[in-house]
Amino acid sequence: MADIAQEAGFGKNQKLRQALLQHKALSRQGISERLFGLLFSGLVYPQIWEDPDVDMSAMELAEGHSIVTIASGGCNMLAYLSRSPKKIDVVDLNPHHVALNRLKLAAFRHLPSHADVVRHFGTADARSNSKSFDMFIAPHLDQRTRGYWERRSLSGRRRIEAFDRNIYKTGLLGRFIGAGHLIARLHGIDLTEMAKAKSLREQRQFFESHVAPLFDKPLIRWITARKSSLFGLGIPPQQYDELASLAADGSIAPVLRQRLEKLACHFPLRENYFAWQAFARRYPSPQEGNLPTYLRAENYKSIRANTERVTVHHASFTELLAQKSAASVDRYVLLDAQDWMTDEQLNGLWTEITRTASVGARVIFRTAAEKSVLTGRLSPALLDQWTYLEERSRALTLQDRSAIYGGFHIYTKTA
Structure with missing residues (x-):
């Protein structure tokens, strides 16, 4: 089986290339896209930068919901598990994010306690984290993910040793x-x-x-x-x-x-x-403030109990939805991925979202600018099947603590 790191290079990651490249290679825009793709082909987000509390409020997330979400750093997917959804499909074109999400799920399943999980993902300079990985997590990982975290750099350090220092500085x-x-x-x-x-x-x-x-x-x-x-x-x-x-x-x-x-x-x-x-460049201590939602003690038991409800896919959102049956998904989390898309890609995505959406399904996403990316770009035949919750979207934009996006948007499937 090919090492996951070998798939990570932008030149070899055809799924990522198809998502990013829109202009000719020697054009100014094409050069810029390829430079971004080269940088984006490594680990990008050790922590996701979308507020999961805003997400869950917008989705009105509850037990029994089926969710499809983009992975990124995996923090939000774990936070969603605190609401005991029926199933979460996690997708990402970046294999580094796939490996990180699978690691986090295995840590919740197999580390002995909540304190061990917090030490691994919430504490800087915890030198025992790589040893905990070897003892409790590694034996339960699939071959590809384990190989990713045990792979050594030119300095001789294994990737997992980043958690001995401060993963969030990487x-x-x-x-x-x-x-x-x-x-x-x-x-x-x-x-x-x-x-x-x-x-x-x-x-x-x-x-x-x-x-x-x-x-x-x-x-x-x-x-x-x-x-x-x-x-x-x-x-x-x-x-x-x-x-x-x-x-x-x-x-x-x-x-x-x-x-x-x-x-x-x-x-x-x-x-x-x-x-x-x-x-x-770290999380607060208990005396200083609150940890991310997925690391808080009150959510630990439900997250740990629900980790088996998650499947992580190295795939695009549209690709995964094409494999699902009609009216089978209740909630969609697109992060800011649509900002990257051409009109053709956007309409292809929403064709699959509309086909697979249950009655009352919700789609949430963020945009760099304030306005919804769907306006003037999505086919009226698709857009007319959805209702934009503009007032609620505007209110939750103000509540998003990550603060880096101009707009937060909620669409609900019309009955």
């Missing part, structure tokens, strides 16, 4: 956040000082006095004027163009400032683990 997103901290330090700002704020007022003061002025610096404006600067956030060229369309001068620096201001100032720090990862 991956494309982790390195991007690290680069942001480095640039801030070059301007005399230590972003980790945000963690000392004790109130929303202090969070606002730190942002206004230390963070906001950075976006007026020539270096940062120069960097953010280039599409490749945001590849580390997992933002492809198409999404960059959407963000740039929001600014009068085409610079996305003001847009990024606005999104970071929401992350830093709109929610109490102790309730926003996304802000902890952005500013402190």
Whole structure:
């Protein structure tokens, strides 16, 4: 069986290439797409950056629901299990994310206790994590996933040893956040000082006095004027163009400032683990704040009991739905994947969503810009079968603690 790492290269990952490439190789857009694809072919998201509490509220998630969701870092899929859905199909074109999701599921099934799960996924510098992997998790993994985590780098370290240090400093997103901290330090700002704020007022003061002025610096404006600067956030060229369309001068620096201001100032720090990862590069201690939903003690037993209800697929959303029977899915979670799609891909996806959707099914997704990506692009024959919950979507956009998206959207299947 081929090693999963060999599939990860962009040149060999035909599914990822088909999803990303829309222009000729030697065109400016084509070069940009291929550079993004090269970066995106490795581990991108050690943590997912969509708020699962907003997701579950929007879906009105309950027992008996059948869900199809994109994997990413896997945190949201595990959070959904706390509501005891009937089944979750998890899809991703990135085999690194597939391996991470399978690891997280096995950890919940086989680590001895909740404390062990928190130590593995919620604590930095826990040197025993790779030993716990060897003892409790590895024997239960499929050959491909185990081979992925035991594979050694040029330094001789196994991949699993990233959990001995800080997994959230790895991956494309982790390195991007690290680069942001480095640039801030070059301007005399230590972003980790945000963690000392004790109130929303202090969070606002730190942002206004230390963070906001950075976006007026020539270096940062120069960097953010280039599409490749945001590849580390997992933002492809198409999404960059959407963000740039929001600014009068085409610079996305003001847009990024606005999104970071929401992350830093709109929610109490102790309730926003996304802000902890952005500013402190770790999760809070129990005295400092709350862990992600899937790591909280009150959700542990139900998540552990329901892990067998999840199947992880290395496939596209449309590809998986094409294998399902009509009216068999209740909830769909698309993250921001539609921002990448051509009109043809978008209509192909929604053809399968509409065919497989049960009466009253819900689709949720996020967009870089504020408006729904379906407007003016999806065939009226498809769109007319769905109702857009605009007011509820707008309210939940404001509640999304990750703060990096312009819009959150809910569509429900018309009876």
